[in-house]
Amino acid sequence: MRVVLRARGDFGEWRDTARGLLAQGVDPRDIDWLSEEAVGQELFPPVPAPRSAAHRVSVPKDFLPLAESLICHSDLARFDLAYRLLWRLQSDKNLLLIKSDPDVERAHALNRSVHRDGHKMHAFVRFKEVPAPGLRRAFVAWFEPDHWIVARNAGFFQRRFTDMDWMIATPKGSIVWDGESVRFCDEPAEQPDIMDDADDLWRTYYANIFNPARLKVKMMQTEMPKKYWKNLPEAVLIPELIVGAEQRVREMAERAASNSAPVFHARLQSRKT
Amino acid sequence: MKKTLKARLAILSDAAKYDASCASSGTSKRDSSASGGLGSTEGSGICHAYAPDGRCSSLLKILMTNFCIYDCAYCINRSSSNVERARFSPEEVVWLTLEFYRRNYIEGLFLSSGIIQGSDYTMEQMVRIARDLRLKHNFRGYIHLKTIPEASARLIEEAGLFADRLSINIELPTDAGVEAFAPQKHPANIRRSMGELKAKIDEASEPTLQTKRRKRFVPAGQTTQMIIGADQASDATILGASAGLYDRYRMRRVYYSAFSPIPDASKALPLIKPPLMREHRLYQADWLYRFYSFGIHEITAARPDGMLDLAVDPKLAWALENRARFPVDINKADKEMLLRVPGFGVKTVTAILNTRRFKRLALDDLARLKVSIKKVQAFIEAAGWTPAKLIDRADLRTMFLPEPVQLSLL
Incomplete structure (x- = not known):
């Protein structure tokens, strides 16, 4: 059976469809899960799968948050994996506790990657100020997530940047806050072209907080992979900071301590004696 | 100005x-x-x-x-x-x-x-x-x-x-x-x-x-x-x-x-x-004291000069000095002892304790929990695995040392 979920296939869409299929006892092995976003609009749409918002399915309480996050992953196999877990949970309530089970392990791996993507969004979104018509200041950010995480992370930004208007635009939808409500739009956005003078101050800080005597480039890249660099204002400095590091340390070592202390030091010393 | x-x-x-x-x-x-x-x-x-x-x-x-x-x-x-x-x-x-x-x-x-x-x-x-x-x-x-x-x-x-x-x-x-x-x-x-x-x-x-x-x-x-x-x-x-x-x-x-x-x-x-390596080893030792119930003396007892081994991490160093405490049976050992296995973190130990209520764990189960089998196998027993000989090997320490690096010219 071929099941094509609307658009990218959000959680509500998957849940209602999965309930319907489970009510009819359809085995996971007999379903081919797809989404419009993956297959495109088809000339002959498949017969809609049975949907059921009403059918009651009981699952352990850990399953819903796991499935909700899982369905945000960009891997097309997510729908099938979530349904297979749901199917297996019907006869094995403890399944999710068996962390070494291949399906459970895979679900946790996808879940981790969705969480990491959200965490990186919290970290690497960079707001740039734009002219505002009213009293509230306005900011716009451009971010490129790996997964469908924009809507589920809106609350974080709303709770944090409450006193300003902002928009976060991404190729996987946008969120907008105006002080009253958060709106989410599914359409892929275009990267805005905005300059913000504060970026220059931030680069000054970034260059100077770096300690050239402790160069650990690999460590930096594990946490801040290159794919994020193009949208981080500070990242343009990275190559020159790395290249210049050794020389700066050598210069510090070669330039012996100066023999004369500043005038105020002498004054301080004389005050004491 | x-x-x-x-x-x-x-x-x-x-x-x-x-x-x-x-x-x-x-x-x-x-x-x-x-x-x-x-x-x-x-x-x-x-x-x-x-x-x-x-x-x-x-x-x-x-x-x-x-x-x-x-x-x-x-x-x-x-x-x-x-x-x-x-x-x-x-x-x-x-x-x-x-x-x-x-x-x-x-x-x-x-x-x-x-x-x-x-x-x-x-x-x-x-x-x-x-x-x-x-x-x-x-x-x-x-x-x-x-x-x-x-x-x-x-x-x-x-x-x-x-x-x-x-x-x-x-x-x-x-x-x-x-x-x-x-x-x-x-x-x-x-x-x-x-x-x-x-x-x-x-x-x-x-x-x-x-x-x-x-x-x-x-x-x-x-x-x-x-x-x-x-x-x-x-x-x-x-x-x-x-x-x-x-x-x-x-x-x-x-x-x-x-x-x-x-x-x-x-x-x-x-x-x-x-x-920097010394600093890193100190942080690891600090972690063992705070989250793995190690005493400071246990961590630093191995060497008379009171310095940590820079080549291996302090938990592994302790295990190599205390081989009689191993191998640890991952299907039976208590939490305190599981935490002492080099290669097991707090999360791994929690996952092992949860999972073993439902099944006996083998090495491939550990691999799915993202444990490095190479690192832990000498120190544990699991379903279908006994490392009897490994733990007694004289060269056990060298198995964990990083590959020698050719000296680079300044």
């Missing part, structure tokens, strides 16, 4: 980088949805950038000023150094914090300062910055203030109402070290400040009789920092000092900062590469 804001930011962030801490975690959960202000802290901290030194940059870490009347040999800002000096006004620090925060560069402010005029004068200015951020600007992000040695109790108490975390550096692991390198600092006074702060934190954590509510006071607790490699203290001495700080003053963290060459360094100190 007065230096521009940008020029002063360069000087006062450069001067701040020798403080290792940048953590923005461990504080109370709060946000701005009710107040309509700016800022939130939601559990774990966020690293907004990483510099090429691999360090997380979470807070705007700056000095209010790098003028200082103290002359501590290890410090870039000591009065006898010829570094360029600068100073921010409290308004400038507030402005930078808010503007950086709005652009999502940072989680908040970590403010330290050189000592100008006197301890109370300096501390007063710092408290004013924190108070203005909170009360004038409705800021709910993270604030870490470095408290100034010898500042009066009244100021520390006020700082604690606005800051998430306070810290005062112990600087060196022994009193003799502090006296030799930081002649104006007094270890006994530093410890007294720590003790007083702990007492105040304890007091605030008791619900008041009238309202039954707890007072908000330094919710992320206090931390401190020690410089490693500037004096001759051994790892055993350092870790012993840390254990004392954790137990006596309930420090949230003791940071270790490998002494790193600074511009216009004092002649009293070695200008060598910072001992």
Whole structure:
């Protein structure tokens, strides 16, 4: 059976469809899960799968948050994996506790990657100020997530940047806050072209907080992979900071301590004696 | 002519980088949805950038000023150094914090300062910055203030109402070290400040009789920092000092900062590469003490000079010295012993304990829990696996050493 979920296939869409299929006892092995976003609009749409918002399915309480996050992953196999877990949970309530089970392990791996993507969004979104018509200041950010995480992370930004208007635009939808409500739009956005003078101050800080005597480039890249660099204002400095590091340390070592202390030091010393 | 804001930011962030801490975690959960202000802290901290030194940059870490009347040999800002000096006004620090925060560069402010005029004068200015951020600007992000040695109790108490975390550096692991390198600092006074702060934190954590509510006071607790490699203290001495700080003053963290060459360094100190591996091993040992119930003596007993093995991590070093305790049966052993297996972290041990209620675990189950089989196999028994011979091998240690690296030309 071929099941094509609307658009990218959000959680509500998957849940209602999965309930319907489970009510009819359809085995996971007999379903081919797809989404419009993956297959495109088809000339002959498949017969809609049975949907059921009403059918009651009981699952352990850990399953819903796991499935909700899982369905945000960009891997097309997510729908099938979530349904297979749901199917297996019907006869094995403890399944999710068996962390070494291949399906459970895979679900946790996808879940981790969705969480990491959200965490990186919290970290690497960079707001740039734009002219505002009213009293509230306005900011716009451009971010490129790996997964469908924009809507589920809106609350974080709303709770944090409450006193300003902002928009976060991404190729996987946008969120907008105006002080009253958060709106989410599914359409892929275009990267805005905005300059913000504060970026220059931030680069000054970034260059100077770096300690050239402790160069650990690999460590930096594990946490801040290159794919994020193009949208981080500070990242343009990275190559020159790395290249210049050794020389700066050598210069510090070669330039012996100066023999004369500043005038105020002498004054301080004389005050004491 | 007065230096521009940008020029002063360069000087006062450069001067701040020798403080290792940048953590923005461990504080109370709060946000701005009710107040309509700016800022939130939601559990774990966020690293907004990483510099090429691999360090997380979470807070705007700056000095209010790098003028200082103290002359501590290890410090870039000591009065006898010829570094360029600068100073921010409290308004400038507030402005930078808010503007950086709005652009999502940072989680908040970590403010330290050189000592100008006197301890109370300096501390007063710092408290004013924190108070203005909170009360004038409705800021709910993270604030870490470095408290100034010898500042009066009244100021520390006020700082604690606005800051998430306070810290005062112990600087060196022994009193003799502090006296030799930081002649104006007094270890006994530093410890007294720590003790007083702990007492105040304890007091605030008791619900008041009238309202039954707890007072908000330094919710992320206090931390401190020690410089490693500037004096001759051994790892055993350092870790012993840390254990004392954790137990006596309930420090949230003791940071270790490998002494790193600074511009216009004092002649009293070695200008060598910072001992980064040693620093790393100390953090690992510190972790074993706090989260794996190891005693400091167990960690440092292996070598007579009291130094940690730089080639292997301290948990593996302990296991190699205590082979009689292995192999550990992962389907039967208790939590304490599982935590002692090199290659098992706290999360792995929890997963093993959960899973084994339902099935006997084999090596491929461990592999799915993302455990390195190569690292653990000599130390464990699992379904279908007994490493009887491995644990007795004379060359077991060498199996864990990194590949030899060819020396590179300078």
